[in-house]
Amino acid sequence: MTGSDEGRRAGKAASVRLRVAIDYRAVRHNAGQHRWITILLTLALLGALVACGSGSDSLSSQATTQTTSAPTTTQSTPTPTTVQPTTSPDLSLAGEWLSTTNGSRYDFAETGADSYSGYVVDGGCASAPRDISDTVQGQGSYSGTENTFGSANPCVVAGSATNTIKISSDRNTAAWDSAGCSDCGPQNWVRTTIECSAAGNNSHPDYCVPAQWNTADASGLTPGAEPLNVIISAQSTVPLYQILKGMIGWAEVSAGTLPSGCLSSEEADVSGTGDVGQLESWRLEGCTGAINNLALNGGENHARLWSQPTTGSPNGAWFISASYETLCVERNGIMVPVKNNKAYFLTHPTLAWHCIDGSQGSIGSDGYDRGAKDFVAGIEAAASTNNWRVTVRVDPRPSGIGEGHAGTGVPFSGTVYVVTVDTATTAP
Numbered sequence: 001m002t003g004s005d006e007g008r009r010a011g012k013a014a015s016v017r018l019r020v021a022i023d024y025r026a027v028r029h030n031a032g033q034h035r036w037i038t039i040l041l042t043l044a045l046l047g048a049l050v051a052c053g054s055g056s057d058s059l060s061s062q063a064t065t066q067t068t069s070a071p072t073t074t075q076s077t078p079t080p081t082t083v084q085p086t087t088s089p090d091l092s093l094a095g096e097w098l099s100t101t102n103g104s105r106y107d108f109a110e111t112g113a114d115s116y117s118g119y120v121v122d123g124g125c126a127s128a129p130r131d132i133s134d135t136v137q138g139q140g141s142y143s144g145t146e147n148t149f150g151s152a153n154p155c156v157v158a159g160s161a162t163n164t165i166k167i168s169s170d171r172n173t174a175a176w177d178s179a180g181c182s183d184c185g186p187q188n189w190v191r192t193t194i195e196c197s198a199a200g201n202n203s204h205p206d207y208c209v210p211a212q213w214n215t216a217d218a219s220g221l222t223p224g225a226e227p228l229n230v231i232i233s234a235q236s237t238v239p240l241y242q243i244l245k246g247m248i249g250w251a252e253v254s255a256g257t258l259p260s261g262c263l264s265s266e267e268a269d270v271s272g273t274g275d276v277g278q279l280e281s282w283r284l285e286g287c288t289g290a291i292n293n294l295a296l297n298g299g300e301n302h303a304r305l306w307s308q309p310t311t312g313s314p315n316g317a318w319f320i321s322a323s324y325e326t327l328c329v330e331r332n333g334i335m336v337p338v339k340n341n342k343a344y345f346l347t348h349p350t351l352a353w354h355c356i357d358g359s360q361g362s363i364g365s366d367g368y369d370r371g372a373k374d375f376v377a378g379i380e381a382a383a384s385t386n387n388w389r390v391t392v393r394v395d396p397r398p399s400g401i402g403e404g405h406a407g408t409g410v411p412f413s414g415t416v417y418v419v420t421v422d423t424a425t426t427a428p
Helices: 006-019 032-052 240-246 288-289 342-347 367-386
Strands: 097-100 107-108 115-120 132-138 141-149 157-167 173-179 186-191 230-232 250-253 280-284 301-307 317-331 336-337 352-356 388-396 415-423
Touching: 032 141, 107 132, 141 280, 230 367, 240 250, 240 367, 250 288, 280 288, 280 317, 301 367, 317 342, 336 352, 367 415
Parallel strands: 230 415
Antiparallel strands: 097 107, 097 186, 107 115, 115 132, 132 141, 141 157, 157 173, 173 186, 230 317, 250 280, 280 301, 301 317, 317 336, 317 352, 388 415
16 A cells, blocks of 8 residues: 555554454453463472471462452443444544454554545554545545655655545445555555444543353353443543553563463454454463462453444553453362362372352452452552542443353442543542
């Protein structure tokens, strides 16, 4: 589309494979995914047992987690915005679009009453906001220009090309055409951004009601689905990476198994496009949180995050499933905590698992609701430290039963925290 840059196209395609993995089916919480944990714990526990004597349950001190007071919430529970098409006669270009022609992803934002700017997502140094500029021509038609880049230095603008865009009446597909560059030409696009009706006087909603409020069902020793129990609002102006950076003790980890990751993939459908694996994986104390004192004592909080792009929002909404879990092991057909069964665990490391607090094999209780509450409290603490404004409300969502062995799934409430994090405009 813009210059001769095969490297850029490869980067775009890799991003699309990550962000639009509709056919990706992950196996969740299986024994293979936890084998790395068992190997590390086998070594750690073996050393501890040698030091402390066999049969001792004092492998580590008491759990280091601290009781966190419930987040400050407003008591009103407005009905969340439902997914509805907007009624603009010009068929808004804002949001993300996927090219089914070459796999590139485009992001557009409204920059004026009749103007939009866009760029190729993850297109390398030659791609930046306002790389593409288009103006409304009426009835879903747009025309404009885009930057082109030289072959000698693909990071330097070398000229411009022209383009036209026509959004179909279904609002979710579009035809692009361009001229004046080496890889210009026609493309077919599909919209990946959800359009919702605005909430109140806001230009965009906090979130759109997801296609499903729970993750996809999992099989294995602890079958069931998990709740989406926290939403970072699309109204937030603090980007997700800054929120994570401000949350004490939390770290991003990779989905998968060691050495490539330490949190198994799960799937959810928050955009109505089908189940996809989480885009972000966070653990309290990072990968060590799964194998240290936290996991042994039922204090290991972890979260999976799914993105929901929404029209008019630069960051979109983030749907999160947070919960506390305990390192456990299957013994004679039941799940038991590793903390109280160290000797058995040492001889059966491949049966290691993670059990949601409150289910069979766990230490602690109320893993889902407690995990969500403390996750939000971590955001509030980060906001206080960084002089952000944070508001929290509780919206309704279906209650249910989550994962657990042999019918011991953990109940979760019929509420979801909706958190808005804004950059403060005045000094503290």
